[in-house]
Amino acid sequence: MRAVDIIMNKRAGKELSREEIGFLIGGYVAGEIPDYQVSAWAMAVFFQGMSPAETAVLTELMLKSGNTMDLSGISGPFVDKHSTGGVGDKTSLILAPIVAALGIKDPMMSGRALGHTGGTLDKLDAIPGYRTSLDIAEFRRILAKDGFAMTGQTKDIVPADRLLYALRDVTGTVESVPLITASILSKKVAEGADALVFDVKFGSGAFMKDAADGEKLARSLVDTGTAMGKRIIALLTDMNEPLGNMMGNFLEVEESLDCLEGKGAADLMEVTLELAARMVVLGGKAKDAAEGRRLCEDALASGKPRDLFLANIVSQGGDVKKFLDLRGTYRSPVSAEIRAEKSGFLSRIDAWKVGHAGVDLGVGRNRTEDAVSPTAGIQFHRKGGHSIAAGDLIMSVWARDEAGLAAALPQLRDAVEYAETETPARRLILKEIQS
Known part of the structure; x- marks a missing residue:
């Protein structure tokens, strides 16, 4: 069995067998199959998907690739x-x-x-x-x-x-x-x-x-x-x-x-x-x-x-x-404010733009080895649905350093979306799904 054949099968949209998935995952964990081949397989899965049976097999094999927590002797439920x-x-x-x-x-x-x-x-x-x-x-x-x-x-x-x-x-x-x-x-x-x-x-x-x-x-x-x-x-x-x-x-x-x-x-x-x-x-x-x-x-x-x-x-x-003791005071000294540019209503603060600005501030990371800051972040004083007047404080912002703050502020300003009329409240929970 060869990794390249498994990649080509999935690229063609074929359902992989337990043996094929096991060969790929086992070989990757053992260091016998290189990153570039597993990357190619992952991209094939991204475009072709996996059947429910394939997904279950992949989950089971990943689970069995190492140890599990033994909670015996502790009263549940867990x-x-x-x-x-x-x-x-x-x-x-x-x-x-x-x-x-x-x-x-x-x-x-x-x-x-x-x-x-x-x-x-x-x-x-x-x-x-x-x-x-x-x-x-x-x-x-x-x-x-x-x-x-x-x-x-x-x-x-x-x-x-x-x-x-x-x-x-x-x-x-x-x-x-x-x-x-x-x-x-x-x-x-x-x-x-x-x-x-x-x-x-x-x-x-x-x-x-x-x-x-x-x-x-x-x-x-x-x-x-x-x-x-x-x-x-x-x-x-x-x-x-x-x-x-x-x-x-x-x-x-x-x-x-x-x-x-x-x-x-x-x-x-x-x-x-x-x-x-x-x-x-x-x-x-x-x-x-x-x-x-x-x-x-x-x-x-x-x-x-x-x-x-x-x-x-x-x-x-x-x-x-x-x-x-640190509660309310543990903040980076590098800080700024985002204030309302116009009067009216906030329709929302875009989570995607805020999240990416947070990486620049030092809250998140682009690579697994990047360090994060405990004191960087944002406090939202107003969010979607609030009425505002020009100059009202919307966000207090803290950054790890000046460069991060400079990179984040334009994104945060762009994240604030305004409306002339009040927007309806978001429906936070759309659906419950069970078997």
């Missing part, structure tokens, strides 16, 4: 949530302690920022002392104690995905539905969750730009995950505008604590509570999403999720006192 990537999306930080307060364990293996989308691990790294690289024993201990634990993907957990993910990012094949499906599910099944809730985003700030493509990905995740024996719910959510009032690493951790104290932005809390409600249903604590949401709101009002959030900081090596 339910996790995954977002397909957005701007200002810090829902994981908020919902994990909420569902933990209701007796659901959330084993969360997260990623870092790439391109215009934020990364949960980069946000957590902004907390002084917080460790996002946990061995399996630490992960198990913290999960059992706090009800959730946050870690990154190690070289031993789904190594095929770690290699392929980095390759896709630099070869223009990120948006492939079967490759996204296999990447997400292989990691999520490896972390030991019994059930999964997917936040599949569509819009300018998402990888899937329109709702139809987002629904295809959601359906692929649900069908493939169900075939692997997992209980799955996907929500199709709007990412045409940044979520919440903050975008940036420390800024988003800070906003997450605000949310747990009852001071969250309406759009952020709506998406977070609807995702958490489905986790509660899958965890067997509620009969439907409406009851699940009520339970989540009651938990928030009790203050227990906030206590668990701070307890987890301690469990993972963070300095709670220093974190709280």
Whole structure:
């Protein structure tokens, strides 16, 4: 069997066998098949797609390329949530302690920022002392104690995905539905969750730009995950505008604590509570999403999720006192403001343009090895639907350096869209998809 024949078969639109996919993935992980051949195969998949059977085989083989988390001996249920990537999306930080307060364990293996989308691990790294690289024993201990634990993907957990993910990012094949499906599910099944809730985003700030493509990905995740024996719910959510009032690493951790104290932005809390409600249903604590949401709101009002959030900081090596002392002040000294150029209404702030400006500011990265700034970011004082007068403050902006600020400001000004009349409120959650 030769890699070039597999590439040519997929280029021609043929369905690959388990043996062909296994040969390619196994050879790539072993270092026997070079990047350029796997890149060619990924581009063929991008254009020709994969059948549901191929996608399931690819997911299974990627999962089996390394170790999985052993959660035996810890009482469940184990339910996790995954977002397909957005701007200002810090829902994981908020919902994990909420569902933990209701007796659901959330084993969360997260990623870092790439391109215009934020990364949960980069946000957590902004907390002084917080460790996002946990061995399996630490992960198990913290999960059992706090009800959730946050870690990154190690070289031993789904190594095929770690290699392929980095390759896709630099070869223009990120948006492939079967490759996204296999990447997400292989990691999520490896972390030991019994059930999964997917936040599949569509819009300018998402990888899937329109709702139809987002629904295809959601359906692929649900069908493939169900075939692997997992209980799955996907929500199709709007990412045409940044979520919440903050975008940036420390800024988003800070906003997450605000949310747990009852001071969250309406759009952020709506998406977070609807995702958490489905986790509660899958965890067997509620009969439907409406009851699940009520339970989540009651938990928030009790203050227990906030206590668990701070307890987890301690469990993972963070300095709670220093974190709280930095709250509201941990900002880069390189800063500027974006003010309204005219009176009327804001129709929206374009998430795609904000996300790319964030890379220049230092929030995100273009390459996996790029460093990010904990103190760079944006605070949104007004968003789509607000009435404005010329000169009103729309954004406060902090950058890692002057060059980054200069590059970001024109993009941020261009991201602000004006209207003469009030625009209707966005429908944040378009559809729920189950098997």
